[in-house]
Amino acid sequence: MKKRVLISVSNKHGIVEFAKGLVNLGYEIVSTGGTLKTLQNEGVPVIAIDQLTGFPEILDGRVKTLHPKVHGGLLAKRSNADHMKQMEENNIEPIDMVVVNLYPFKQTLETEGVTKEEIIENIDIGGPTMLRSAAKNFADVLVVVDPNDYSSILDRLETEAINLEYRQQLAAKVFRHTAHYDAIIANYFLNQTGETFPETYTVTYEKVQSLRYGENPHQDAAFYANPIQQGMSLATAKQLHGKELSYNNIQDANAAVEILAEYSGPTAVAVKHMNPCGIGMGDSIVDAFQLAYDADSISIFGGIVALNREVDSQTAEKLSKIFLEIVIAPSFSEKALEILTRKKNIRLLTMDMDRKDEASYKLTTVDGGVLIQSKDTGSITEESLEIVTERAPSEEELQNLLFAWKAVKHVKSNAIVLAKDYQTVGVGAGQMNRVGAAKIAIEQAGEKAIGAVMASDAFFPMPDTVEEAIKAGIKAIIQPGGSKRDQDSIDVCNQHGIAMVCTGMRHFKH
Known part of the structure; x- marks a missing residue:
């Protein structure tokens, strides 16, 4: 038969x-x-x-x-x-x-x-x-x-x-x-x-590539992508040059892209170990990169840079002078590619920078299960801020407060960010107490802290962080508010002529 x-x-x-x-x-x-x-x-x-x-x-x-x-x-x-x-x-x-x-x-x-x-x-x-x-x-x-x-x-x-x-x-x-x-x-x-958390949650991903190893050489790893991609996503990025991406590269690149999505003006973001080490926003992309580089010219070494405008030859010349793992941008000019591809191992990625606002969720595995939450897409406007001090921030201070607030959202808690002239000048990340994060950011900023603004991802349980800010010459502070002892910090600000605004929204990042 x-x-x-x-x-x-x-x-x-x-x-x-x-x-x-x-x-x-x-x-x-x-x-x-x-x-x-x-x-x-x-x-x-x-x-x-x-x-x-x-x-x-x-x-x-x-x-x-x-x-x-x-x-x-x-x-x-x-x-x-x-x-x-x-x-x-x-x-x-x-x-x-x-x-x-x-x-x-x-x-x-x-x-x-x-x-x-x-x-x-x-x-x-x-x-x-x-x-x-x-x-x-x-x-x-x-x-x-x-x-x-x-x-x-x-x-x-x-x-x-x-x-x-x-x-x-x-x-x-x-x-x-x-x-x-x-x-x-x-x-x-x-x-x-329109259901958010149904009785069962089904996810599926498609394999993009096997990775040489995970966070460390003794760990196995692979990269999978959501089969239905919308808008700004590393999973849809196109690699033009350089070595294969590693597990840590992908983690860091994703962090850089998420930060970049917060800003609309010409912006450059430098990331190291999933924290921003420098963010700059300028009149042109070359100015933005210079600000990001100057924010922390030491930590950017071996880091990842994401830019939201085409990389031109002038920017490429500056990028080529330092060791970077990855450069991400919507596009590269022909001359910029010629300059950057002289470096054999640098990864050059292009991706759609048009962020869609569809609801999406973040999954974090724990032993035996998974935590699911909506992504932190929370944002604020000038109108939603509450001025809690006697002195209101100037217009320039206000714009820098908003700039710093977008940055601190993406820094590991406890987090403090100092900013001045649309540049991060100090970043304190992942500390066990808030005053410790502030001291790190202030030390990094040095004299740049004078006249800068401070952003805190969560409220001040006591006025010690504000006192450190005053000693450093900080002129305005943005924080969520909501502590039982908010007034203690407000009183200290009033005593020293510091402006403070509250957002009513925190940005813990664990």
């Missing part, structure tokens, strides 16, 4: 060559819809699915393979005499191989101007059902979901190297594939219904 294969694919790439190879190996092919026509047009002998089932395709193709003669042929255990007897009694023939890939739901979802009706029609029902049936019975049915496997399967069939282990590997790939497919659909409906 000839072996039988059922082929029904949305992605037709390589299917004709694969089908011809199967025919040469003695397989009888059954097919459906568009796949049937493709194979017939290429002269491949093929049987229509309705000849097998004795039932026509109906409901605009919604029902064509959901039939006992299909699923009986897939699910029957060949070693079970009772199964085989029932097959014979019901005139069902075994199907030995299934080659299926699914309606392009993800691609449909990403199509501009797509309607809800088109999205719904691209939810595959018959395909996943056949795949799951075949994968469940992998010992008897070879199941193929990935066109990249066609060549190796033909080679193995020719040499009779299809063993149980390989069958199980293909089945495992199927269940990963259908789980991924269903997760994208589930998340589409989750977005449509």
Whole structure:
């Protein structure tokens, strides 16, 4: 008896060559819809699915393979005499191989101007059902979901190297594939219904690349991306030059991009170990980079720089003079690329800098579980600030307070940022107490602290941080407020003519 294969694919790439190879190996092919026509047009002998089932395709193709003669042929255990007897009694023939890939739901979802009706029609029902049936019975049915496997399967069939282990590997790939497919659909409906934290939370990612190692050489790692990308995302960045990205590179680059998204004017962000070591905003991108560099010319060594304007030759010359792991920008001029690619190992990345505001979530793993929260997209305006001191900040101070507030949001808590003339001049990150973070930022700033402004990611539980600021020459402070002892800090500011504004919003970052 000839072996039988059922082929029904949305992605037709390589299917004709694969089908011809199967025919040469003695397989009888059954097919459906568009796949049937493709194979017939290429002269491949093929049987229509309705000849097998004795039932026509109906409901605009919604029902064509959901039939006992299909699923009986897939699910029957060949070693079970009772199964085989029932097959014979019901005139069902075994199907030995299934080659299926699914309606392009993800691609449909990403199509501009797509309607809800088109999205719904691209939810595959018959395909996943056949795949799951075949994968469940992998010992008897070879199941193929990935066109990249066609060549190796033909080679193995020719040499009779299809063993149980390989069958199980293909089945495992199927269940990963259908789980991924269903997760994208589930998340589409989750977005449509507006639910935030449902009873189960399904996530799925697609592998971008294997990494040489994780944070340390003894750790394994890989980079996966959200299959539905929108707006500003490192996962969609294009690498133009340099070595492969490492785990730590990706972490740091993502931090730089998230900070950069806060600013609209020409801005440069330098990041080291996921904290900003320098942020500058200027009239041009070269001015912005110079400010970011001057903010901390020591820590930027071996760091990552992200810029929100095209890198021109003037900026490239400055970038090329220091050791940087990565430079990220929306684009590089031809001359800038010529300059920067002289450095063999520097990674140059371009990415879309247009940030979308769709709701998104941040996942953090803990042993045995995961924490999920909405991303910290909280922002403030001049109008939302509360001036709590006798002296109001000047317009220049106010703009620098807002600049510093955007920066401190991305610094590990406890966090203090000093800024002056749209440049961070001191960053105190990740300290166990707030006054300690302030002392680090003030020490880094040195004389630049005089006349600068201070941003704190959370309130002052006591006035000691404010007292350090006054000693350093700070002229204005922005902080969330909300401490039972807010008035103590306000009183100290009033005694020294310091302006303080409260945001009513904190930015802890653990």
